Amino acid sequence: MVEHAKSAGLDRVFSALADPTRRAILRALTRHPATINEIARPFPVSLNAISKHVMVLERAGLLLREIKGREHHCRIEPEPLRQADAWMEHYRRFWEVRLDALAVYVDKKFKTAKKGAAHGSLR
């Protein structure tokens, strides 16, 4: 049951991240909290569209909204991102293994080239 809830949470987080405007909103919120109007300002889309994106981020738990009078103050909530990052952890070894293999290859090439140059200088 816990695993199922965690999985549904990951569905919502990855789905929320699958949009460039929502990723840009999150990025902006890492600088400072902001109202919906402030969030919308740099985007060439309607306030209504931004409001919908904010709602998707909120449902995924990535954004916290505090209502003060008529203003909605939003800030980033990193915990769901930490969970997505933990999911990614398992796959990290795959590209790390690849980079290790590349390093060995480059090192070998470099040594061969050096050897060649040393032989050249003897001639």
Place this chain on the structure above:
Amino acid sequence: MVEHAKSAGLDRVFSALADPTRRAILRALTRHPATINEIARPFPVSLNAISKHVMVLERAGLLLREIKGREHHCRIEPEPLRQADAWMEHYRRFWEVRLDALAVYVDKKFKTAKKGAAHGSLR
């Protein structure tokens, strides 16, 4: 243009990851490459449904398919995951800062408790 292509790539990757069956397929492929039939075996859904999930993963660049006769051999391609991981990197400091703050708090509590215990033993 490069940024735009990278962003569209991230859209496809995060969207592909927003499904528990697709995440489970990727996880299975980290153990060894497999045919579509082998991939489908543990899932209680139709071969057709699995085939569609495989196609979504393939379009996101997360899965490579090699056709040998009538069999489709699939393996994981970690590069797009590395890109998603790089995107996540920027946010990592947020929960790291939180964990640091928690560590300071626990340390302070621990010291206060120790002090209290020391005073207690003097009585």
